[in-house]
Amino acid sequence: MNDDNEKKIDNSEKNEVDDEKLVPESKIEKSLEDKLAESEDKLLRSLAEVENQRRRFEKEIKDAFEFGSFNFAKESLAILDNLQRARLAIKNDEKLKENKDLDKFLENITIIEKDLITIFEKNRIKKIVTKNEKFNPNLHQAMTEIEDEEVETGSILQEIQAGYMLGERLLRPALVAVAKKKTVEKEEKDEKKENK
Numbered sequence: 001m002n003d004d005n006e007k008k009i010d011n012s013e014k015n016e017v018d019d020e021k022l023v024p025e026s027k028i029e030k031s032l033e034d035k036l037a038e039s040e041d042k043l044l045r046s047l048a049e050v051e052n053q054r055r056r057f058e059k060e061i062k063d064a065f066e067f068g069s070f071n072f073a074k075e076s077l078a079i080l081d082n083l084q085r086a087r088l089a090i091k092n093d094e095k096l097k098e099n100k101d102l103d104k105f106l107e108n109i110t111i112i113e114k115d116l117i118t119i120f121e122k123n124r125i126k127k128i129v130t131k132n133e134k135f136n137p138n139l140h141q142a143m144t145e146i147e148d149e150e151v152e153t154g155s156i157l158q159e160i161q162a163g164y165m166l167g168e169r170l171l172r173p174a175l176v177a178v179a180k181k182k183t184v185e186k187e188e189k190d191e192k193k194e195n196k
Contacts, residue, residue: 066167073125073166080120081161083113120164128163128174130156139163141173148179155179 087109090096099105120126128139135142135154143160151157156176163174 130159145180
């Protein structure tokens with residue numbers, strides 16, 4: 001019986017060897033090459049994804065440093081606006097005009113105003129220039145149109161409220177009055193009134 005068992009074991013070993021002979025070596029190597037190529041592709045994609053994520057984080061950090069103070073800067077503009085309004089109100093108040101210390105008081109307000117503007121400029125907050133400029137919807141907000149035949153349509157005639165930029169980013173648009181030409185209907189009405 002031992003001989004029979006040994007023959008069966010020998011036959012099973014032969015069958016295993018025969019099975020290996022049936023699978024060509026090129027297929028085993030090809031599948032290994034495919035697996036290697038697939039692993040290499042996955043590795044390259046993972047590296048690219050990590051690099052993209054690193055760049056995104058760097059940009060977010062840069063933006064946080066550049067524009068992290070955006071809301072604070074925007075709200076600080078109200079301080080400057082209120083100082084300017086206070087100076088004008090005090091200057092135009094009839095009762096205060098009689099006060100002999102008015103000029104000193106206005107001078108102090110002007111100094112505070114200039115200091116605040118200097119702080120803004122150091123922090124890259126700059127006033128938008130509107131004088132003799134053409135209306136730009138990216139920088140200006142038209143509050144009213146004024147008929148004026150002497151200047152080109154779309155020219156800024158008056159600044160209602162100053163606008164500011166934080167670096168290259170709009171902090172607040174300038175509120176302006178823009179020139180427009182007389183309409184044909186309005187010209188006809190004006191001519192009729194003149195003729196009467």
